[in-house]
Amino acid sequence: xxxxxxxxxxxxxxxxxxxxxxxxxxxxxxxxxxxxxxxxxxxxxxxxxxxxxxxxxxxxxxxxxxxxxxxxxxxxxxxxxxxxxxxxxxxxxxxxxxxxxxxxxxxxxxxxxxxxxxxxxxxxxxxxxxxxxxxxxxxxxxxxxxxxxxxxxxxxxxxxxxxxxxx
Amino acid sequence: xxxxxxxxxxxxxxxxxxxxxxxxxxxxxxxxxxxxxxxxxxxxxxxxxxxxxxxxxxxxxxxxxxxxxxxxxxxxxxxxxxxxxxxxxxxxxxxxxxxxxxxxxxxxxxxxxxxxxxxxxxxxxxxxxxxxxxxxxxxxxxxxxxxxxxxxxxxxxxxxxxxxxxxxxxxxxxxxxxxxxxxxxxxxxxxxxxxxxxxxxxxxxxxxxxxxxxxxxxxxxxxxxxxxxxxxxxxxxxxxxxxxxxxxxxxxxxxxxxxxxxxxxxxxxxxxxxxxxxxxxxxxxxxxxxxxxxxxxxxxx
Numbered sequence: 001x002x003x004x005x006x007x008x009x010x011x012x013x014x015x016x017x018x019x020x021x022x023x024x025x026x027x028x029x030x031x032x033x034x035x036x037x038x039x040x041x042x043x044x045x046x047x048x049x050x051x052x053x054x055x056x057x058x059x060x061x062x063x064x065x066x067x068x069x070x071x072x073x074x075x076x077x078x079x080x081x082x083x084x085x086x087x088x089x090x091x092x093x094x095x096x097x098x099x100x101x102x103x104x105x106x107x108x109x110x111x112x113x114x115x116x117x118x119x120x121x122x123x124x125x126x127x128x129x130x131x132x133x134x135x136x137x138x139x140x141x142x143x144x145x146x147x148x149x150x151x152x153x154x155x156x157x158x159x160x161x162x163x164x165x166x167x
Numbered sequence: 168x169x170x171x172x173x174x175x176x177x178x179x180x181x182x183x184x185x186x187x188x189x190x191x192x193x194x195x196x197x198x199x200x201x202x203x204x205x206x207x208x209x210x211x212x213x214x215x216x217x218x219x220x221x222x223x224x225x226x227x228x229x230x231x232x233x234x235x236x237x238x239x240x241x242x243x244x245x246x247x248x249x250x251x252x253x254x255x256x257x258x259x260x261x262x263x264x265x266x267x268x269x270x271x272x273x274x275x276x277x278x279x280x281x282x283x284x285x286x287x288x289x290x291x292x293x294x295x296x297x298x299x300x301x302x303x304x305x306x307x308x309x310x311x312x313x314x315x316x317x318x319x320x321x322x323x324x325x326x327x328x329x330x331x332x333x334x335x336x337x338x339x340x341x342x343x344x345x346x347x348x349x350x351x352x353x354x355x356x357x358x359x360x361x362x363x364x365x366x367x368x369x370x371x372x373x374x375x376x377x378x379x380x381x382x383x384x385x386x387x388x389x390x391x392x393x394x395x396x397x398x399x400x401x402x403x404x405x406x407x408x409x410x411x412x413x414x415x416x417x418x419x420x421x422x423x424x425x426x427x428x429x430x431x432x433x434x435x436x437x438x439x440x441x442x443x444x445x446x447x448x449x450x451x452x453x454x455x456x457x458x459x460x461x462x463x464x465x466x467x468x
Contacts, residue, residue, distance in 0.1 A: 012383070018444065026399055
């Protein structure tokens with residue numbers, strides 16, 4: 001009569017799939033629809049450059065790059081622990097542990113056609129165009145249109161309606 | 168007139184004699200049936216006892232019915248033990264019920280109860296086999312209910328709380344497992360949920376049921392996001408996040424209860440860490456991440 005007892009002690013394991021990384025990847029891909037990059041950045045690969053350490057996010061973005069394109073451009077994922085200004089990219093994603101401050105990266109990116117995305121408190125005030133925030137347990141994003149313009153991007157007004165505007 | 172009186176007297180006497188002989192014959196048949204049973208000639212014993220329980224002289228005797236139950240039990244053991252629906256088993260139970268209703272003496276009552284208990288254990292084992300080996304939950308539940316019904320005949324005051332909790336937890340675990348391997352199997356998920364909620368109805372703080380439900384809701388939330396297409400638009404993403412948060416909050420309630428009953432349980436700690444990750448609750452993620460680390464539980468960051 002012990003068997004049922006043993007069966008009931010078996011547990012499933014919770015899935016270790018990183019939902020945040022997937023959501024961020026979907027957001028990043030969405031962002032590509034709302035901005036126009038300078039013509040020089042419309043050639044070659046569409047580079048998403050991740051600064052900082054987040055293996056799950058990098059793997060997720062690699063998954064994205066294998067399945068989607070931006071226009072005719074292949075998506076390429078680059079990453080480093082600290083910001084490397086020599087890496088040319090269409091999106092610079094600064095993780096919370098990225099070495100350099102957002103303002104430093106933003107100033108180096110001026111008119112270079114890189115959309116600076118961050119996930120740190122008040123990052124838009126420091127020069128990021130988009131900053132991920134958590135509102136009611138959901139991932140949302142703040143948007144600073146002027147910062148995007150300063151980076152050399154053409155913006156779409158529809159995008160504002162989807163974001164938390166911080167200007 | 169004298170002659171008529173003689174004829175009536177003789178007839179009445181003859182009839183009485185016949186009835187007595189017939190009565191003795193039935194009692195002899197009962198003894199014969201018992202002898203055949205003792206010598207393991209159960210098929211012959213069955214024929215004899217079936218005749219005994221039909222006769223007015225012996226059908227009101229608890230010994231006839233108990234004897235019948237034991238004879239049938241011998242045949243049942245040979246052929247029907249693994250069958251959920253068995254006429255032999257039904258006959259045993261009904262014979263024992265009849266015997267019990269005829270107020271048997273202490274020895275017969277005790278033996279009747281032993282046999283009823285034995286039959287109920289057979290049902291219990293069938294419930295286990297049907298659940299674990301054949302994954303036939305409905306049939307298993309039928310066997311399990313039969314186990315309880317039969318056990319109650321032997322012990323009318325029996326409580327099944329512990330057994331019910333064990334049984335429904337087992338159903339919940341097995342079907343959660345099936346569902347976790349095939350997320351499209353919504354029937355398995357529903358079966359698991361019904362069983363686990365049944366456990367919580369009986370024992371609201373049951374750690375196993377709370378944990379399994381917590382994991383189920385957590386994995387449902389994860390599954391929603393995992394299956395999301397990269398090309399999903401932002402409004403669609405918002406709806407998915409909303410639904411995932413609802414599921415994760417449900418998961419949190421169950422998992423916290425499980426965690427309170429055992430603060431070192433690996434599944435509970437991991438579960439809470441992943442639930443708070445879905446909820447983007449960094450302070451709680453850090454709290455449970457640290458607890459996992461302190462216990463040497465490997466986290467996927």
